[in-house]
Amino acid sequence: MTYCVAMRVDEGLVFLSDTRTNAGVDHVSAARKMAVFEQPGDRVLVLLAAGNLALTQAVMQLLSEPAPEDKLTLYNAPSMADAARLVGEAVREVHRRDAATLAEFSVDFNCSFILGGQIRGANTRLFMIYSAGNFVEASLVSPYFQIGESKYGKPIIDRVITPSTPLDEVAKCALVSMDSTLRSNLSVGLPLDLLVYEKDSLQVTRFSTLDHDNQYFQMIHRTWGERLRQIFGEIPNPTWADPANVPLRARETVSSVPRVVHGDALTQPDTSAPPFQTLMQPDTGRSQQ
Amino acid sequence: MTYCVAMRVDEGLVFLSDTRTNAGVDHVSAARKMAVFEQPGDRVLVLLAAGNLALTQAVMQLLSEPAPEDKLTLYNAPSMADAARLVGEAVREVHRRDAATLAEFSVDFNCSFILGGQIRGANTRLFMIYSAGNFVEASLVSPYFQIGESKYGKPIIDRVITPSTPLDEVAKCALVSMDSTLRSNLSVGLPLDLLVYEKDSLQVTRFSTLDHDNQYFQMIHRTWGERLRQIFGEIPNPTWADPANVPLRARETVSSVPRVVHGDALTQPDTSAPPFQTLMQPDTGRSQQ
Numbered sequence: 001m002t003y004c005v006a007m008r009v010d011e012g013l014v015f016l017s018d019t020r021t022n023a024g025v026d027h028v029s030a031a032r033k034m035a036v037f038e039q040p041g042d043r044v045l046v047l048l049a050a051g052n053l054a055l056t057q058a059v060m061q062l063l064s065e066p067a068p069e070d071k072l073t074l075y076n077a078p079s080m081a082d083a084a085r086l087v088g089e090a091v092r093e094v095h096r097r098d099a100a101t102l103a104e105f106s107v108d109f110n111c112s113f114i115l116g117g118q119i120r121g122a123n124t125r126l127f128m129i130y131s132a133g134n135f136v137e138a139s140l141v142s143p144y145f146q147i148g149e150s151k152y153g154k155p156i157i158d159r160v161i162t163p164s165t166p167l168d169e170v171a172k173c174a175l176v177s178m179d180s181t182l183r184s185n186l187s188v189g190l191p192l193d194l195l196v197y198e199k200d201s202l203q204v205t206r207f208s209t210l211d212h213d214n215q216y217f218q219m220i221h222r223t224w225g226e227r228l229r230q231i232f233g234e235i236p237n238p239t240w241a242d243p244a245n246v247p248l249r250a251r252e253t254v255s256s257v258p259r260v261v262h263g264d265a266l267t268q269p270d271t272s273a274p275p276f277q278t279l280m281q282p283d284t285g286r287s288q289q
Numbered sequence: 290m291t292y293c294v295a296m297r298v299d300e301g302l303v304f305l306s307d308t309r310t311n312a313g314v315d316h317v318s319a320a321r322k323m324a325v326f327e328q329p330g331d332r333v334l335v336l337l338a339a340g341n342l343a344l345t346q347a348v349m350q351l352l353s354e355p356a357p358e359d360k361l362t363l364y365n366a367p368s369m370a371d372a373a374r375l376v377g378e379a380v381r382e383v384h385r386r387d388a389a390t391l392a393e394f395s396v397d398f399n400c401s402f403i404l405g406g407q408i409r410g411a412n413t414r415l416f417m418i419y420s421a422g423n424f425v426e427a428s429l430v431s432p433y434f435q436i437g438e439s440k441y442g443k444p445i446i447d448r449v450i451t452p453s454t455p456l457d458e459v460a461k462c463a464l465v466s467m468d469s470t471l472r473s474n475l476s477v478g479l480p481l482d483l484l485v486y487e488k489d490s491l492q493v494t495r496f497s498t499l500d501h502d503n504q505y506f507q508m509i510h511r512t513w514g515e516r517l518r519q520i521f522g523e524i525p526n527p528t529w530a531d532p533a534n535v536p537l538r539a540r541e542t543v544s545s546v547p548r549v550v551h552g553d554a555l556t557q558p559d560t561s562a563p564p565f566q567t568l569m570q571p572d573t574g575r576s577q578q
Contacts, residue, residue: 036548064549074549151440155469159514160521168526176521180444193547194568196529206529207546208568216527216568225448227520232449232465235512237457238505240485240495257496258482259325260353260363279483279497279505 001187002033002148004048005157005174006114008126008138011167012199013116015046016174018148018182020189021053034193035060037074040203043119045074045083046195050148051111051131055094059111062090080125081137084115088133095133112147117197124199152184153177171196172220175210179221192217240277290476291437293322293337294446294463295403297415297427300456301488302405304335305463307437307471309478310342323482324349326363329492332408334363334372335484339436340400340420341391344383348400351379369414370426373404377422384422401436406486413488441473442466460485461509464499468510481506529566 004017017033031053037045047063049056063086067073077083091111099109109131116126126138128145138145140163146154156177161170171194181188191211198205210217257276293306306322320342326334336352338345352375356362366372380400388398398420405415415427417434427434429452435443445466450459460483470477480500487494499506546565 032547034547036546038546038548060549151473152444154473155441156517156521158472159517166526168528172524172526173521175527176524184440184443184447195546204546204548204565206566209545210568214568220524223524224520227523228445228448228517231513231516231520232445232462234516235461235465235509237455237461238464239457256498257325257327257484257493258321258323259327259493260349276493277495279499279503 001185002050003146003150003153003178003181003185003188004033004050004114004148005144005146005150005153005177006046006048006116006126007144007157007161007170007174008116008124008163009143009161009165009167009170010163010199011170012201013046013118013124013126013197014167014170014174015048015114015116015193015195015197016171016178017048017193018178018188019191019193020187022187025186028187028189030189030191031057032193034195035064036195036204037063037117038204039075041120042202043075043117044197044202044204045080045115045117045119046197047074047087048114048147049111050113052107052109055098055109055111056113058094058098059087059090059113062093063087078119079122080115080117080119080127083117083119084127084129084135084137087113087115087127087129088135091129091131092133095131114145114147118199118202120202124197149181149185149188153181156180167196167198175217175220176224179217179224238279240279242275242277290474291322291339292435292439292442292467292470292474292477293339293403293437294433294435294439294442294466295335295337295405295415296433296446296450296459296463297405297413297452298432298450298454298456298459299452299488300459301490302335302407302413302415302486303456303459303463304337304403304405304482304484304486305460305467306337306482307467307477308480308482309476311476314475317476317478319478319480320346321482323484324353325484325493326352326406327493328364330409331491332364332406333486333491333493334369334404334406334408335486336363336376337403337436338400339402341396341398344387344398344400345402347383347387348376348379348402351382352376367408368411369404369406369408369416372406372408373416373418373424373426376402376404376416376418377424380418380420381422384420403434403436407488407491409491413486438470438474438477442470445469456485456487464506464509465513468506468513527568529568531564531566 006015019030021031022028033049035047113129118124127135129135194208196206295304308319310320311317322338324336402418407413416424418424483497485495
């Protein structure tokens with residue numbers, strides 16, 4: 001598995017990828033899932049990859065092969081959209097070559113990519129390319145893409161990232177998101193590749209490989225867990241009361257424990273059942289007592 | 290989709306389920322996914338269901354049908370393990386009846402259950418039953434089960450629940466976990482059924498159906514998001530420095546931006562590339578400058 005995330009905000013782009021690969025739990029290794037196509041002063045394109053490693057490396061190989069001057073490559077594509085199309089075409093080329101054979105071995109054609117960057121004279125852009133070679137672009141309402149094991153790390157991104165979030169805060173968010181993923185999925189692992197692209201710099205200005213020794217990531221890992229437990233502890237526990245003491249509006253939906261009455265799978269209110277307590281509603285003054 | 294979670298701690302059991310069902314985004318409805326088999330003074334068994342609603346209701350129907358006195362049911366099973374076996378047998382019965390026909394329509398035989406509760410004279414127990422009818426039991430090291438859309442809500446449970454967590458705090462954790470899931474997956478929806486079982490009570494003592502009006506859940510929803518953003522803001526942003534100013538240990542893994550050199554897909558250090566900054570490591574005294 002893999003976790004890669006890229007976010008696009010007003011100040012630039014942030015890319016973060018793990019490096020774990022596995023073919024079963026006893027065949028764990030590491031590979032970099034980030035590739036940087038850079039022409040300082042002209043363009044920085046960053047490609048993140050998830051899926052079958054043989055497939056993603058085959059796509060990467062195609063994208064980096066020498067080409068005649070007149071052929072489009074990631075180094076001369078006039079726009080980010082053209083670059084995304086090139087990645088999609090490379091995926092389709094690998095599909096033509098490998099998919100049938102893989103199917104004989106019941107191996108899915110499984111790969112996906114995030115491509116982001118900036119080409120001189122244009123804005124930063126961010127794309128996600130699917131295994132069918134088609135692609136979508138990130139927008140202001142959803143300024144990020146994830147590939148691989150995305151769910152554990154999604155809630156924090158949804159809560160904190162907006163287009164105006166400062167770039168370093170976006171990097172921090174990516175690392176918190178990665179920390180949640182690392183904690184819950186063994187197939188995502190250190191070291192991490194973090195690239196922070198400052199808009200209009202047109203070269204790589206901030207990059208770091210974070211391993212177990214990295215003190216900033218250690219600090220995030222430790223602090224985030226501690227503070228989560230702290231704020232969890234500060235939220236009041238529920239309190240319980242007899243339904244009769246609960247405000248009317250709440251009581252309406254309160255009384256039906258979904259008891260199964262023998263012989264009738266449709267659960268129904270059972271007035272002969274013993275009394276129980278229900279969640280106390282804080283008194284806000286608008287409820288009737 | 291569905292999200293159901295059940296946790297077993299020293300003080301008892303907590304069950305929480307959503308009620309959304311859907312067959313495509315334009316066919317959204319609600320069904321209760323919790324069923325309570327209660328004989329006050331003798332047993333409380335709670336069953337949570339996820340998967341194809343027709344299948345889970347068929348299983349529920351089998352489990353609630355009248356049976357001859359000498360036949361095992363959830364109402365007379367001598368142990369929770371026997372009860373789990375009964376649920377598994379019901380799943381297999383529905384599989385025998387429906388699976389072949391469903392396969393003709395390319396519908397997966399997809400259902401899973403959580404069964405928890407207590408029978409007089411024994412401890413509380415908690416099981417997860419798979420669509421093959423086999424089952425596993427929760428243990429002290431992993432005192433909870435989730436079915437349905439489980440990933441968004443898993444990190445908070447992993448961080449705060451231990452066997453000694455007080456029951457009301459477990460209920461609060463289940464609701465926070467549900468809140469994260471509701472925020473990220475549209476196919477999980479209110480109202481929620483929350484049942485808190487106090488060990489040795491042998492009857493339902495605390496139950497609540499939480500809908501949009503429920504002020505406790507509203508408070509969790511609002512407070513949790515606010516406090517998350519607050520602690521996120523309090524964690525320091527990364528700071529960046531020239532690699533030459535970064536302590537030696539960090540520098541070792543710092544210098545290799547995974548640049549793709551044209552014609553060579555294997556990324557390699559490019560000493561001619563422009564300089565970039567890397568994550569500053571806080572000085573802990575053990576690094577060499």
